[in-house]
Amino acid sequence: MAEELFIPQTTSKQEIYDSLMPQLEALVKAEPDLIANLANISAVLKTAFGFLWVGFYLVKENELVLGPFQGPLACTRIAFGKGVCGTSWKEKQTLIVPDVDAFPGHIACSSASRSEIVVPVIHQDVVTMVLDVDSSELNAFDETDRLYLEKLAGELIAVHCL
Numbered sequence: 001m002a003e004e005l006f007i008p009q010t011t012s013k014q015e016i017y018d019s020l021m022p023q024l025e026a027l028v029k030a031e032p033d034l035i036a037n038l039a040n041i042s043a044v045l046k047t048a049f050g051f052l053w054v055g056f057y058l059v060k061e062n063e064l065v066l067g068p069f070q071g072p073l074a075c076t077r078i079a080f081g082k083g084v085c086g087t088s089w090k091e092k093q094t095l096i097v098p099d100v101d102a103f104p105g106h107i108a109c110s111s112a113s114r115s116e117i118v119v120p121v122i123h124q125d126v127v128t129m130v131l132d133v134d135s136s137e138l139n140a141f142d143e144t145d146r147l148y149l150e151k152l153a154g155e156l157i158a159v160h161c162l
Contacts, residue, residue, distance in 0.1 A: 007048045016048055017148040024152060028159050037160075038129075039068035041152065045133065046070035052112055053134040057085055059127055064089060067129065075109040083107035088118035089127045094146050098139040110134065117141040121153045 008019045024044060028037050038056045045054045055069020057078060064078040064085055075083075081090040083106055088095045097116045100106045113134040120127045131149060135141065 005044060005047060013049075013142075013144050017144065020044060020048055021148065021151065025155055028155055034156075034160050035068060037156070041131075042068050042070045051133050051140075052136045053110060053132070056129050056131055058129045059089065064130065069132075071134070072110050072112070075107055078107065084116050084118050085130050085132050088120050088130050092120055092122060092125075092127055094119045094150060096141045096146060098141075100134075112136045114138045115140045117145050117149065119146070119149045119153050121156055123157050 005023060006019060008015055010016060024041060027040055027044075031037050031040075042054045042056065045051060051071070053069065053071030053074065055071065055074060056067035057064035058067045059065075062080060064080075066074055066076045078086045080086055084095055084097055084100070084103055085107075087105075095116075095118050097103045097106075097118075100108070100113055100116050103116075113136065115135045115138050117133050119131040121129045121131065131153060133141070133145070133149070
């Protein structure tokens with residue numbers, strides 16, 4: 001993929017994802033380095049949707065360690081089962097949190113964060129990392145986000161055999 005990104009001028013989240021997915025798939029397939037891909041995926045999602053924070057936490061020595069991201073300063077390490085990211089890791093499932101203040105044990109890395117979606121990247125029943133996306137708006141994430149972000153996580157697994 002070139003250093004150019006096509007983002008359709010639409011208010012439809014699905015249309016934006018439909019446009020981005022082939023671009024992201026081409027980007028990931030063309031680049032063998034995982035960190036480079038995670039950095040570009042974070043940049044693409046932040047640019048396309050204007051989210052507050054987009055990034056990855058990688059599982060290292062039984063904790064989540066901050067990986068490539070776009071947005072304000074972030075928490076560096078998150079324990080298993082703690083906060084939204086640690087809970088998604090523990091439960092091995094995507095979590096959509098409409099209001100982070102209502103999530104028990106939410107870790108406030110940024111006071112501007114109001115809602116969040118966390119997608120675990122799972123290979124052979126083991127979570128290898130999570131994709132974390134925060135919004136400054138309440139209830140910013142829905143099933144459309146879940147569908148496309150889970151597909152993206154699956155693409156990472158297919159390319160990198162995580």
